[in-house]
Amino acid sequence: MQVTNKLTPFFENLNFERDDNTMVINFGPQHPSAHGQLRLILELEGELVVKAVPDIGYLHRGIEKMAENMTYNEFLPTTDRLDYIASTSNNYAYALSVERLIGLEVPRRAQVIRTMLLELNRIMSHLFFVATHALDVGAMSVFLYAFREREYAMDLMEDYCGARLTHSAVRIGGVPLDLPDNWLADVATFCDKLTHEVTHTYEALLTENRIWKMRLEDVGTLSAEDALSWGCSGVMLRGSGIKYDIRKEEPYELYEELDFEIPVTDKGDSYGRYLLYMEEMRQSCKILKQLIPMHAKTEPALMAHAPQYISAPKEEIMTQNYALMQHFVLVTQGMRPPVGEVYAPTESPKGELGFYIKSEGEPYAYRLKCRAPSFFHTGLLQELLVGTYIADVVTIIGTTNIVFGEVDR
Numbered sequence: 001m002q003v004t005n006k007l008t009p010f011f012e013n014l015n016f017e018r019d020d021n022t023m024v025i026n027f028g029p030q031h032p033s034a035h036g037q038l039r040l041i042l043e044l045e046g047e048l049v050v051k052a053v054p055d056i057g058y059l060h061r062g063i064e065k066m067a068e069n070m071t072y073n074e075f076l077p078t079t080d081r082l083d084y085i086a087s088t089s090n091n092y093a094y095a096l097s098v099e100r101l102i103g104l105e106v107p108r109r110a111q112v113i114r115t116m117l118l119e120l121n122r123i124m125s126h127l128f129f130v131a132t133h134a135l136d137v138g139a140m141s142v143f144l145y146a147f148r149e150r151e152y153a154m155d156l157m158e159d160y161c162g163a164r165l166t167h168s169a170v171r172i173g174g175v176p177l178d179l180p181d182n183w184l185a186d187v188a189t190f191c192d193k194l195t196h197e198v199t200h201t202y203e204a205l206l207t208e209n210r211i212w213k214m215r216l217e218d219v220g221t222l223s224a225e226d227a228l229s230w231g232c233s234g235v236m237l238r239g240s241g242i243k244y245d246i247r248k249e250e251p252y253e254l255y256e257e258l259d260f261e262i263p264v265t266d267k268g269d270s271y272g273r274y275l276l277y278m279e280e281m282r283q284s285c286k287i288l289k290q291l292i293p294m295h296a297k298t299e300p301a302l303m304a305h306a307p308q309y310i311s312a313p314k315e316e317i318m319t320q321n322y323a324l325m326q327h328f329v330l331v332t333q334g335m336r337p338p339v340g341e342v343y344a345p346t347e348s349p350k351g352e353l354g355f356y357i358k359s360e361g362e363p364y365a366y367r368l369k370c371r372a373p374s375f376f377h378t379g380l381l382q383e384l385l386v387g388t389y390i391a392d393v394v395t396i397i398g399t400t401n402i403v404f405g406e407v408d409r
Helices: 008-012 063-067 072-081 087-102 108-137 140-161 183-206 210-216 224-229 270-296 314-319 321-333 373-379 390-400
Strands: 022-027 039-045 048-055 340-348 351-359 367-371
Touching: 039 390, 048 390, 063 072, 063 367, 072 087, 087 108, 087 340, 087 351, 108 140, 108 183, 108 210, 108 270, 108 390, 140 183, 183 270, 210 270, 210 390, 270 390, 314 321, 351 373, 373 390
Parallel strands: none
Antiparallel strands: 022 039, 039 048, 340 351, 351 367
């Protein structure tokens, strides 16, 4: 019996006994610059890529099916494992979808805290991109400097929720904790330091570095039409001249009240996307500084009041019998949202991240689908890599900023 798979037609069209300079190589899935379990099957003519086939599935964990077999609150910590570089963005996108499904209004203080956590998470993700992308291309010092600032950001997350990588810092209906003492002052200090380092260290080392520009300029050029056609979002879309950011187009939390710019460039190449990441970190610092004074002007409530969906505060659970009974039912049986469906898009550090949920009124989602940006940007590689050189493959994979936790779902 002949065994076939989805790649069989690709291999059937290849002639391995050739007299010319063509060959087929595997890039990954065990490669440090594949940014996860990505296998690229590359057909080369000399050093020129003439065909690229991304092959995924080496990390498949079935997260979407897990969601359909877990109560809504049970699944929230699992979302950390999607984009594990920016886990709070996943927590929030899922929580927002459930909140819209059940019609919850989150208290303003919780909105302030969640917006701060989202922007701090964006900075952490962008620092990780700068560090690993620079290392891929060959710049070792920037890797060390960027990870230094990322450690400071992770310290802030740890001060808030006790975790550094997988945070579970958001809850359906609000946040579990208020900000600790001196946290806002530490955030302000961090923003000042990061803004200085972005300009005087990262950009001083890279932006006008002739080797860096030779490796990134006119490499991985993506037109606006192709970006739209492939479903790109985030920096991949804005790097091709399309000014689209969900925080502006479909505002959530407090973004409608905040003053910040959406960096955009029509360069379309890896260098242009690098510049956007640099500017976005500055804008995130600008947002955080606007949020700091907002915290003190809000009421202390952290969770929405909806007894049929959200447990009462701990003080009520410990003193009121009915609150304890409701808490017991919610923990053991889960909430029961109304029948319906919802999709809530958010602007994660890598692009549009959203959860589609279909509810049949049960404690479990009847269907759940995660719209992850890295999945679309991985498919784009089959077009973006063609016509480039093998040395540019690592650069282009790095500039797409994919993470395989949200590709192999």
